[in-house]
Structures are given as structure tokens and as C-alpha cells.
Amino acid sequence: xxxxxYQFAPRFxxxxxxxxxxxxxxxxxxxxxxxxxxxxxxxxxxxxxxxVEQMAEEIPGPSTDRLTLAAAGSNCHLAVGMAERSGSSxxxxxxxxxxxxxxxxYRKVHLFHEEKLYFSPGDRGFPLFEIDGxxxxxxxxxxxxxxxxARTLALQGAQIICHPSNLVLPEYGQLTTRVRSIENRVxxxxxxxxxxxxxxxKSLTYSGCSQITAENGEVLARxxxxxxxxxxxxxxxERARNKKVTDRNDLFADRRVQLYRWE
Numbered sequence: 001x002x003x004x005x006y007q008f009a010p011r012f013x014x015x016x017x018x019x020x021x022x023x024x025x026x027x028x029x030x031x032x033x034x035x036x037x038x039x040x041x042x043x044x045x046x047x048x049x050x051x052v053e054q055m056a057e058e059i060p061g062p063s064t065d066r067l068t069l070a071a072a073g074s075n076c077h078l079a080v081g082m083a084e085r086s087g088s089s090x091x092x093x094x095x096x097x098x099x100x101x102x103x104x105x106y107r108k109v110h111l112f113h114e115e116k117l118y119f120s121p122g123d124r125g126f127p128l129f130e131i132d133g134x135x136x137x138x139x140x141x142x143x144x145x146x147x148x149x150a151r152t153l154a155l156q157g158a159q160i161i162c163h164p165s166n167l168v169l170p171e172y173g174q175l176t177t178r179v180r181s182i183e184n185r186v187x188x189x190x191x192x193x194x195x196x197x198x199x200x201x202k203s204l205t206y207s208g209c210s211q212i213t214a215e216n217g218e219v220l221a222r223x224x225x226x227x228x229x230x231x232x233x234x235x236x237x238e239r240a241r242n243k244k245v246t247d248r249n250d251l252f253a254d255r256r257v258q259l260y261r262w263e
Contacts, residue, residue: 002031004232007210007223009195012043023070031076031232035191038081038141038164047200052118056085059095060102072099077131081164089120094138094164104129106138110146126152134159134237141165144176154184159240165192167207174209182217186240194226215240
């Protein structure tokens with residue numbers, strides 16, 4: 001399976017430009033699955049809820065329709081972060097789009113910092129989707145801090161986790177996602193943005209360094225801290241079905257769930 005990421009720097013409040021940039025960036029890619037950053041269509045540094053309301057879309061909607069056309073044209077799947085409107089609620093979501101339309105949506109469960117002022121936390125848990133028989137999960141940015149999120153997907157059989165992000169803590173996400181790959185034996189596609197946003201007297205600088213890690217934690221590909229990057233590599237998702245650490249140790253079979261505390 002050919003998997004990859006598209007790292008770029010969305011412009012705040014310019015969804016049409018950002019969508020065109022994304023579509024141009026992945027055009028012609030020979031891939032089965034490409035992941036783009038968190039809130040890739042709107043930009044990230046909101047200062048008022050009204051800004052989110054203006055840029056959020058229903059899913060399916062106009063942007064996912066265009067993503068579907070792009071996916072159909074290259075026969076691939078795209079995982080993209082976007083602001084989702086559902087009734088009166090706003091979600092920081094990741095949508096998985098394929099040649100035939102929207103495959104599924106994940107709503108970010110763990111909101112970071114001021115996201116709590118603008119978005120509702122995800123209300124659908126951690127769903128799993130399939131691409132040509134390969135089981136794929138979605139997480140968004142700060143979710144990587146919570147090992148329960150990745151473990152929940154892995155216990156459902158996830159082989160690849162797509163991770164649209166706008167990381168602002170240098171190296172944290174790049175490190176923890178390697179650990180999540182190791183402790184769950186899954187492939188991980190971290191698609192991060194780069195650049196700096198300055199709005200309303202606030203400033204955020206994003207760490208770039210998008211990466212793909214193997215089920216053993218090996219970094220298979222990594223982008224630079226800045227600059228657009230379309231990176232696609234070939235992996236064997238079947239390797240993620242093997243949860244053995246040694247011939248006597250299985251990551252899931254060895255769990256002592258009766259001794260763990262959940263609250």
C-alpha cells in the first residue's frame with residue numbers, strides 16, 4: 001500500500017486558496033492514502049467563534065465534493081482536517097474521502113487550549129474505516145497525548161492511523177507518535193503544517209516535520225521543519241497485525257485489564 005502526507009501552510013481565512021493548494025499539491029500522486037494537516041482548509045488561529053461559524057462546513061459538503069473528485073481522479077483516499085458544522089455544533093474534524101465520496105468522519109475528542117472556546121469535543125468516539133481491506137483510524141493533533149485514543153483504535157484492528165495536526169510543541173508529536181506506533185504495532189501518518197500565524201495579538205508557530213512511522217517505531221519518512229512536502233512511500237499494512245514483542249509476549253494478549261484502573 002502506498003501511503004503519504006502533504007505538508008503545507010494553510011492561510012487563515014482563505015479556504016478556497018487552501019483547498020486549491022491542497023488539490024494541486026496532491027495532484028498526480030501515486031498513492032492509496034494521503035493525509036493533510038488539521039484544519040487544512042480554514043487555518044487554525046481563530047479569535048472568535050463567529051470565525052469558525054463562517055468557515056465550518058457540513059460533511060458531505062462543497063469541499064468534500066471537490067476532494068471526492070480529486071480522489072476519483074487519482075484513485076486514492078484523502079484524510080483532511082477541517083472545521084465541521086452539524087446543526088448548532090462545531091467540530092474540529094478529520095474527514096476520510098475516497099473516489100466514491102465520504103468514507104467517514106472523526107471529530108476531535110481532546111481539544112487543545114483555546115479550541116475549547118470554539119469547538120465541541122467529539123461525540124462519536126474513535127470509529128474505524130476500511131480502504132481496500134486495510135483498517136484505518138483517524139486522530140487529530142492533541143489526541144496523540146492520550147494513549148487510550150490510539151489503543152482504542154488498535155484494539156478494533158487499526159493497521160494505519162492518520163493524524164492531521166497543527167503541532168506547536170516542537171518534537172512532542174514526532175516523539176509520542178513513534179511511541180504510539182511501538183506500543184500498538186501500527187503504522188502512523190503524521191501530517192503537520194508549518195509556518196506562523198499571527199492574529200489578534202497572538203502568534204503560533206507550527207513545527208512541520210511531518211512523518212510516517214512503522215509498526216516498530218522506525219521513522220520511514222520525515223519532512224523538514226518548513227516547506228511544502230508531498231511524501232509517499234510503500235508499506236505492508238499486514239505487518240501491523242503482528243502484536244508480538246517476543247515469541248512469549250503479545251502486546252494485547254499480555255494485558256492485565258482486571259488490574260488496570262480506568263478512572
